Amino acid sequence: MNWNATRLASDDNVATALQDIAAGDAIVVITPGASIELVALEPIGLCHKIALSDIATGAAVVKYGQCIGVATAPIRRGAWVHVHNLRSRRAQPA
Amino acid sequence: MTRATFHGFLRADGAVGIRNHVLILSVTGLTGPTARRIGRAVAGTRVIATPYGSGLFGEDAELQRRALAAFGCHANVGAVLVIGATPPHVERIAAAIAGTGKPVEALILDECDHDAITVTERGMRIAARMVREASRARRTEASLRDLTLGMECGRSDPSSGLVANPLVGCIVDAVVAAGGRAIFGETIEWLGAEHMLAARAVDADVAEAIKSAVLRRERQAVNAGLDLLGNNPGATNIAAGLTTIEEKSLGAIAKGGQSPIRGVIGIADTIPGPGLYLMDAPAYAPESVGGIVASGAQLMLFTTGVGNSFVSGLAPTIKISGNPVTAGRLHEQLDFDASDVFERRASLHDAAARLQAVMLEVASGTLTWGEILDEGDDVISRLGPAL
Numbered sequence: 001m002n003w004n005a006t007r008l009a010s011d012d013n014v015a016t017a018l019q020d021i022a023a024g025d026a027i028v029v030i031t032p033g034a035s036i037e038l039v040a041l042e043p044i045g046l047c048h049k050i051a052l053s054d055i056a057t058g059a060a061v062v063k064y065g066q067c068i069g070v071a072t073a074p075i076r077r078g079a080w081v082h083v084h085n086l087r088s089r090r091a092q093p094a
Numbered sequence: 095m096t097r098a099t100f101h102g103f104l105r106a107d108g109a110v111g112i113r114n115h116v117l118i119l120s121v122t123g124l125t126g127p128t129a130r131r132i133g134r135a136v137a138g139t140r141v142i143a144t145p146y147g148s149g150l151f152g153e154d155a156e157l158q159r160r161a162l163a164a165f166g167c168h169a170n171v172g173a174v175l176v177i178g179a180t181p182p183h184v185e186r187i188a189a190a191i192a193g194t195g196k197p198v199e200a201l202i203l204d205e206c207d208h209d210a211i212t213v214t215e216r217g218m219r220i221a222a223r224m225v226r227e228a229s230r231a232r233r234t235e236a237s238l239r240d241l242t243l244g245m246e247c248g249r250s251d252p253s254s255g256l257v258a259n260p261l262v263g264c265i266v267d268a269v270v271a272a273g274g275r276a277i278f279g280e281t282i283e284w285l286g287a288e289h290m291l292a293a294r295a296v297d298a299d300v301a302e303a304i305k306s307a308v309l310r311r312e313r314q315a316v317n318a319g320l321d322l323l324g325n326n327p328g329a330t331n332i333a334a335g336l337t338t339i340e341e342k343s344l345g346a347i348a349k350g351g352q353s354p355i356r357g358v359i360g361i362a363d364t365i366p367g368p369g370l371y372l373m374d375a376p377a378y379a380p381e382s383v384g385g386i387v388a389s390g391a392q393l394m395l396f397t398t399g400v401g402n403s404f405v406s407g408l409a410p411t412i413k414i415s416g417n418p419v420t421a422g423r424l425h426e427q428l429d430f431d432a433s434d435v436f437e438r439r440a441s442l443h444d445a446a447a448r449l450q451a452v453m454l455e456v457a458s459g460t461l462t463w464g465e466i467l468d469e470g471d472d473v474i475s476r477l478g479p480a481l
Contacts (some may be wrong), residue, residue, distance in 0.1 A: 017381065
């Protein structure tokens with residue numbers, strides 16, 4: 001039982017932390033396919049999200065196989081994905 | 095095979111109650127304190143008291159009447175004492191409740207010399223007789239098809255979409271497959287997932303109703319200059335790991351399972367038939383749960399990430415969390431600990447079978463933490479201004 005994160009759909013570019021993860025920790029992501037291994041660039045709290053690949057500014061952040069918003073800054077693989085670098089596409093002022 | 099029966103109170107109109115409340119129903123704000131005094135004085139009663147009254151008009155007046163009558167007609171209610179200020183309003187609601195065949199009596203300020211003490215004295219005698227009579231009722235066997243489930247999530251976190259909501263979705267699919275009913279609301283939490291709900295609609299009209307309900311709320315937020323970030327998801331959701339309304343919605347809709355969506359109804363509208371329905375309603379838990387219970391749900395399945403003590407007063411509310419930290423903290427709030435699914439020590443399928451067993455026990459009379467701790471309330475949304 002060495003996994004500590006989960007990816008919900010095979011095209012998701014973020015995973016959800018199943019434990020508190022410290023910077024430098026190895027992350028083992030359970031996925032619908034084979035597991036993925038990467039290194040945490042920063043602390044990731046329980047239930048928070050980790051980028052599984054580099055995500056460019058303006059690119060879709062995908063969870064549940066669906067777009068949950070767009071990156072507002074470049075996000076590196078292993079980084080924490082949260083409200084500081086992810087923004088909704090909906091209910092935005094015209 | 096998972097057990098699929100429970101013991102409930104068969105009503106004259108064919109509905110099955112899972113509780114047998116004697117309800118003191120105050121239909122105007124003027125009589126609320128009197129109703130609560132009677133409730134405190136007579137053990138075995140529940141009080142619902144609206145703070146509003148004659149200033150309401152249009153949609154709001156209609157919603158109040160509909161919801162107050164619906165609370166009285168509710169399957170979990172065995173008898174009702176209606177208390178109000180003026181005859182037509184009280185009589186209209188009492189008549190609607192009497193239509194279900196259950197005992198109903200009315201007290202009207204106009205007919206009690208406008209004296210709260212007189213209302214209290216008469217009300218205590220009526221309520222006491224109703225409680226004694228209600229206590230003679232016995233439960234009989236009923237099945238999943240007699241259930242109307244309401245689903246709610248409150249103080250969600252990413253574990254809600256991962257574990258607790260999909261788990262509730264499994265129960266919903268089982269109840270719907272057995273011929274029962276299920277409903278969830280919180281329209282703003284369909285935003286970003288409405289295409290997935292619309293794809294499950296039974297026809298194009300229902301799909302359109304889903305999408306237009308979401309668009310209307312989205313426009314309201316934009317027109318009000320609201321940033322949903324910090325509102326929904328709120329600060330607690332965000333601290334717990336949720337980021338955007340899309341992420342929250344995609345997790346939230348999992349509590350509706352995979353069943354076809356048969357229609358979209360308004361707040362406190364009666365669910366038209368078997369199957370899964372949506373309610374176009376506010377997401378705030380007291381308002382959402384109030385509307386869902388008024389629509390006929392006898393039992394609420396309420397998921398939470400970090401904890402939420404609010405429950406319905408009329409409908410036993412089963413609190414479910416998959417967050418291991420929350421489950422380790424809220425022993426007297428959570429009725430079902432799903433953290434073993436989060437930690438992958440149990441499958442969703444096995445946990446769903448256990449949750450169904452807990453649900454049927456509660457339906458048969460086992461008390462929820464919310465009932466034991468008296469956290470229940472039943473409120474009605476407001477839509478617009480009053481005169």
